Amino acid sequence: MNVRSNIPSDIIGLTTPSPLSRRGFFMTASAAAAAGYTLAAGPVRAQVVTTDTTGLKVGDATVKVAGGDMPVYFARPDNATNPPVVLVAMEIFGLHEYIRDVTRRLAKAGALAIAPNYYFRSGEDLTKITEMPKLMPIVNGKTDAELMADLDATVAWAKAQGGDTGKLAILGFCRGGRTVWEYSAHNKDLKAGVAFYGSLVDPPAQKEKWPKSPTELAADVKAPVLGLYGAEDTGIPVAQVEAMKEALAKANKTAEFKIYPGAPHGFHADYRPSYRKEAAEDGWKMAIEWLKKHKVLA
Numbered sequence: 001m002n003v004r005s006n007i008p009s010d011i012i013g014l015t016t017p018s019p020l021s022r023r024g025f026f027m028t029a030s031a032a033a034a035a036g037y038t039l040a041a042g043p044v045r046a047q048v049v050t051t052d053t054t055g056l057k058v059g060d061a062t063v064k065v066a067g068g069d070m071p072v073y074f075a076r077p078d079n080a081t082n083p084p085v086v087l088v089a090m091e092i093f094g095l096h097e098y099i100r101d102v103t104r105r106l107a108k109a110g111a112l113a114i115a116p117n118y119y120f121r122s123g124e125d126l127t128k129i130t131e132m133p134k135l136m137p138i139v140n141g142k143t144d145a146e147l148m149a150d151l152d153a154t155v156a157w158a159k160a161q162g163g164d165t166g167k168l169a170i171l172g173f174c175r176g177g178r179t180v181w182e183y184s185a186h187n188k189d190l191k192a193g194v195a196f197y198g199s200l201v202d203p204p205a206q207k208e209k210w211p212k213s214p215t216e217l218a219a220d221v222k223a224p225v226l227g228l229y230g231a232e233d234t235g236i237p238v239a240q241v242e243a244m245k246e247a248l249a250k251a252n253k254t255a256e257f258k259i260y261p262g263a264p265h266g267f268h269a270d271y272r273p274s275y276r277k278e279a280a281e282d283g284w285k286m287a288i289e290w291l292k293k294h295k296v297l298a
Contacts, residue, residue: 008140008206009199010092010174011132013235013265014041026273029130036097037271039130048097049270051104058104063116063157065150071117072154073100074161075107084296085163087151088115089172089179091269092139094126098271099173106171109288110297112163118142118150139175143209147179148186155187167191169223169296171287172198173268180225181214190223192294194287196268197229199236200244215240218247224254226290228283230263230276258286 026043027035037044057078062069073095076083086106090099095117106113119126122138129135151170159165169192172180177198184193202213225248229241238259248255260267260283266274268283291297 006203006205008175008203009201009235009240010178010197010265011136011235013197013233014092014174032271033128036100036127038093038096038098038127040126040132040135041093041269041272044271045273045275047270049101051101051108053104056104056107058107061157063150063153065153066146067121070120070150070153071095072114072157073103073117074112074114075100075104076112076163077107077110080110080112082162082164083110083112084167084169084291084298085155085158085165086111086113086291086296087154087168087170087172087183088113089151089170089176089183090115090117091174091176092126092135094119094129096127098269102171102173105284109291111169111291112158112161114154114158116150116154118147140206141209144182144211148183151179151183152187165189167296169193169291169294171291172196174198174266178214181217181221184223184225185212185214185217185220186222188222191296192291193223193225194290195225195227196283196287197233197236197265198227200240215244215247218244218253219251221248221251221253221255224256224290224294226286227255227257228268228286229257229259230265230267230279231259231261232263233265235265256290258283 032044058075103113171194173196177195180193180195200214260279263279267276268280
């Protein structure tokens with residue numbers, strides 16, 4: 001039995017070490033925790049990207065879903081009355097400062113951006129978990145059916161807050177990148193998606209909880225999706241990206257891909273050693289342009 005084949009590909013990419021450029025490059029675990037970053041991913045880079053709240057309204061809220069009140073973090077332009085809505089699909093590490101900062105970046109671009117904490121039912125604060133073996137059963141136990149329902153509820157909440165769900169998009173990273181593909185096949189009202197290194201092929205062991213992988217859903221994708229991947233991602237081989245690209249083209253779906261030479265999994269995650277500044281900045285620029293092209297952002 002190939003044990004590796006039953007490990008989600010995003011986890012393979014996450015657990016492959018990235019080279020460190022120099023000593024003293026990281027915050028200590030205690031400093032990282034105080035700054036609001038996740039602990040399971042290891043020490044945090046000292047040079048993280050930070051986005052201020054000037055001109056924004058930001059905060060924490062809850063969304064009614066099956067099983068309770070789901071926490072969300074939102075950010076929106078302070079004076080916008082009917083901003084477009086962008087869902088932020090997080091990594092496996094919970095609703096920590098990097099995801100909150102990404103949410104603020106999208107708000108600076110004009111969106112009501114919302115990051116839902118759809119792992120809340122475990123009762124655990126994923127940002128405080130230090131060991132991957134404790135974290136993985138929680139995130140791998142999330143069914144696609146429940147995830148799609150949680151995202152639908154978040155969209156309904158955004159509409160109730162004055163968001164323009166006629167201009168709806170989703171952007172996600174790592175496991176959240178997989179979520180982008182899945183939600184793009186689920187929601188007919190979605191206008192665009194951006195998947196940063198989202199896994200495309202699921203492990204066989206997850207079939208009951210995740211009935212169809214993104215590649216298997218290619219013909220069902222309903223919105224234009226931009227896929228951003230790293231050539232050195234050890235969990236998502238370039239061949240899988242090319243296969244997804246081919247499947248989408250065969251089904252006459254609108255999608256674009258960019259594969260960054262030398263970039264590993266997590267190249268946009270500015271708090272981890274996997275961060276690659278050039279690829280991250282170019283990917284973000286492409287993401288914003290994609291949302292503008294498909295008339296989500298002005």
